[in-house]
Amino acid sequence: MLSGKNVLLAITGSIAAYKSAYLVRDFIKRGANVKVIITEAALQFVTPVTLSTLSKNPVYKDFLKSTDTGEWNNHVELASWSDIMVIAPATANTLSNLVSGKGDSLFLATYLSCNAPIFVAPAMDLDMFKNESTQNNIKILKNRKLNIIEPKSGELASGLDGKGRMEEPEQITTIINQYFLDKASLRNLRILISAGPTYESIDPVRFIGNHSSGKMGFALAREAEKRGANVELITGPVSLETPRNVQRTDVSSANEMKKEIEDRFINTDVLIMSAAVSDFQPVKMAPNKIKKDELEMSVSLKKTPDILKDLAKIKKKQIVIGFALETESEKKNAYEKMKKKNLDAIVLNSLNDKGSGFGFDTNKITLITPLEERKFDLKSKDLVAVDILNFIEECI
Numbered sequence: 001m002l003s004g005k006n007v008l009l010a011i012t013g014s015i016a017a018y019k020s021a022y023l024v025r026d027f028i029k030r031g032a033n034v035k036v037i038i039t040e041a042a043l044q045f046v047t048p049v050t051l052s053t054l055s056k057n058p059v060y061k062d063f064l065k066s067t068d069t070g071e072w073n074n075h076v077e078l079a080s081w082s083d084i085m086v087i088a089p090a091t092a093n094t095l096s097n098l099v100s101g102k103g104d105s106l107f108l109a110t111y112l113s114c115n116a117p118i119f120v121a122p123a124m125d126l127d128m129f130k131n132e133s134t135q136n137n138i139k140i141l142k143n144r145k146l147n148i149i150e151p152k153s154g155e156l157a158s159g160l161d162g163k164g165r166m167e168e169p170e171q172i173t174t175i176i177n178q179y180f181l182d183k184a185s186l187r188n189l190r191i192l193i194s195a196g197p198t199y200e201s202i203d204p205v206r207f208i209g210n211h212s213s214g215k216m217g218f219a220l221a222r223e224a225e226k227r228g229a230n231v232e233l234i235t236g237p238v239s240l241e242t243p244r245n246v247q248r249t250d251v252s253s254a255n256e257m258k259k260e261i262e263d264r265f266i267n268t269d270v271l272i273m274s275a276a277v278s279d280f281q282p283v284k285m286a287p288n289k290i291k292k293d294e295l296e297m298s299v300s301l302k303k304t305p306d307i308l309k310d311l312a313k314i315k316k317k318q319i320v321i322g323f324a325l326e327t328e329s330e331k332k333n334a335y336e337k338m339k340k341k342n343l344d345a346i347v348l349n350s351l352n353d354k355g356s357g358f359g360f361d362t363n364k365i366t367l368i369t370p371l372e373e374r375k376f377d378l379k380s381k382d383l384v385a386v387d388i389l390n391f392i393e394e395c396i
């Protein structure tokens, strides 16, 4: 579950900081990407060279990178990069700072900016741990939904014996792995998603296409992967980065897309056709570039195969979801399409809604099933993907 995840590890000033090197190594072994933030106090215990070598990333300490150039480490970027933040070891002083909301270091400002799940592994001497203020701070942090990885009892650096030893690195990564496993609500589900436009060649140079950016389909793939699904993405020509852990196949035409989807459909649990498949293709592609000598030219077109309709006809247990991008009589058209194509649901969006449709990072959808209609507000395509995947979770 940690493969491809972005782990932001904050190391604060406890002798247990030496164990953080093992923690970095363990995250890396499990396929995670690791960036380390270190506090001034932690530098007394472990060196940035060790941590940057193991994490394969620079270690972050101060806001300012260079006084000469004014380059600085952006706490907001670090926070939004992370899928998870781990504070290990967390000293008593750190716990107190987390509670107070102080933001006077790169570490604390990043913590305050972080919306990802946060794990805290305290490490300190037994009496510091037992102290009422430490215990109160832990209680407050738990109430704020931080995940506290309880320290272990045993021999402490002071020579005393008691509770305060930071949990072992391997155990920390196991706990975090389990956390993601528990969240993987679509574990073992095979989801096939189509995205982007298709290009139908007129000649070796020209094509018929559309303005689809593929953003909606890619957002769906990212969200499904986050929930632990096995995701296959069949995409027309787009310039988007492949979501991590997603099997991507690039195609150009409707015919190519049909073949790739057909090949996989039988082994799929859910098909989401968010691609804007061209409805027409030239009857014949000219073998050479058509000369522009004529004042007028015409291209004979025929319908492309309706991938969704053909597959929904033979579906067994698969959930099949289509998209309808409409410009008029939106609902009526969407209902007709859902019926005609034998779909379990159709996602309607209208070009008449501001911020909706091709190219935008936002979308406004109505999710229609034979039983109900759910209207959603305009939101980012990432959040639209959350709504659609929530619906799929309910279906399964």
Ligand code: C5P
Residues within 6 Å of the ligand: 194, 254, 273, 274, 275, 276, 277, 278, 279, 304, 305, 306, 307, 308, 309, 321, 322, 323, 324, 325, 337
């Ligand atoms: O009929 P219309 O093109 O509006 O239907 C849209 C839905 O049908 C989308 O989910 C799209 O991916 C799918 N489609 C298809 N094959 C086509 C045309 C559209 O699968 N040739």
